[in-house]
Amino acid sequence: MTRKSLTARILKTFAFTALLAFNFAGVFAQSIPTDDANISNGKSLFDANCKACHSVENKLVGPALKNVYDRTPSVEWIFSFVRNSQKVIKGGDEYAVALYNEYNKTEMTSFDSFSDEEILDILSFIKNETDNPAVVEVAVADSGDASQNNEAVSSTYLNVIVVGLIVVLALIFVVLILITTVLTKYVNNKDGLDDIDKEVVNQSFSLGATLTSKPFMFLAVFLFTAIVFKVVINGLFSVGVQMGYQPTQPIAFSHQIHAGQYEIDCNYCHTGVMKSKNANIPSPNICMNCHSAITKGTNTGEDEIKKIYAAIENDQPIEWVRIHNLPDLSYFNHSQHVNVGGVECQTCHGPIEEMDVVKQQSLLTMGWCVDCHRNTELNTKDNKYYDKLVELHKEDSDKALTVEDNGGLECAKCHY
């Protein structure tokens, strides 16, 4: 083979490859439309049909669809895979089989009703998302920082005011001392002062004399007795009352994020509240309904959520600290109050959805229970059980039927 022919051949091959690549790119560009109408149609189709298992950016049940048109064998391959993936896999297509095995043999639902145009619209939406990734997250983070900065600024501002005021007060104090010294000197130097005048001018402030004076002693004794009395009475009244108890929990779980920000119903985790005496503390399998995928917390990052995974891995229960410790001498049943009585959780537990760390909001004393039983009216509407009771009650009283009237203050209702 001559040198010339070899060069020609190489050139030819190169030209052919370039042509092929160019052609392919041309076909490709034609295949995926870029019109806004196509993209928005693709978005609605994607939201309605694909979103359950796919996202453009993240791997969910199925792979992330970013660049899917580049990495799969061809657009035609995508058509047939979307319409019936099992057929493609059983046909022995190498890429399809590898994909099927990578995703633990999860079968993709067949969308045989999709036309070529519809699938192309979905691809145009994916291409649009791939080329212009959403920037929502960054914006959220920025706004969070801004609000934190605002708070920091306002607190330093307050500090500056306080320090300023203290400095001004100190200056006034110094100036006043100076004035009195100057005045004393001036008066002393003046002629014609008798002894009494001099004594008045030069009288010195004696700490000992003030402390031992009768009015001061009376005041001191009175103040101390009052304070001690108040503290002792308060101390006695707080015996057996755990209001405000806010223990540190083994995991820094925030009700503010779960029940407040994400609006998860209390009942979702506290499964016993409608059925049993206890509202129930959720077991880690309930956490895992969401934290199987959400591995990073809003406040604490990954550290606290990792404790759930550790508990499951080691089969070691999480030892939550019980906050509401009703004494054993009284009986309380959640279902009776929440299910039958229709009491909201917040009535007794306070604004749980705003608490980062839960604390005991209510007194939980007998007086507190009894007050509520006296003032709460029973919902007797459309309930035949109460018809006769309401009738009898109306004979003696013109007020509504309360929990008290239905035996809510009987000793043995709670103490037995």
Place this chain on the structure above:
Amino acid sequence: MRDIHMNLLKSIKSAVVLALGVAMVSCAGVDNPGLEYAPNMYHSVAYEPLKQITDENAGDWVQMDQENSNYGEYYSSNPLNPNRMNMRTPPANTIARGKSPYRVAKDDLDSAANVISPYPEGNEAILKDGKVLYEKFCDHCHGKDGITPGKVGDVFLGVPAYNSAAIKDKPEGHVFHVITHGKGRMGAHASQLSVDERWRIARYVQKLQKQ
């Protein structure tokens, strides 16, 4: 006069000490629940669920029967259970009284589709209960209407719309099965919802699928 002062100073001193002492007891940190009144009536002798005191000497000082008892008054823990808990999970392969088992395996969605709801069609009360339960247990992910994801769904990702082509024709048994065992990213909800409640929710989801 001096004696009176000395006495006064002494009483002031003791008052301060007393006040400090009370203050220390009343705010001994967030982890201290405070003093209990009549503590031997506070702690259950019987095993209580969701409560466990593993310290064998807890409440020794109020133990009435010092001679015959090995444990303190507050001790409440079952040494025979795993982790000495007061509750334990039911043994494997047992059925609770009054409950009927659901035996369709997790992957067997075809059989699940043929399971029929115990409630007859058109039972409005069931649908109403289903809606209440749906809004407690499902809507934070699936959304109030079953189409637009709720606030958790937005961050959890991968929440399907009930009226999408792949889901809108799924039968009630399929919905029940998915709530029971989970599917894809969704976890099993059998521990949170009884069989009966799951069927009620399934009935309401059927309504949402037909939007």
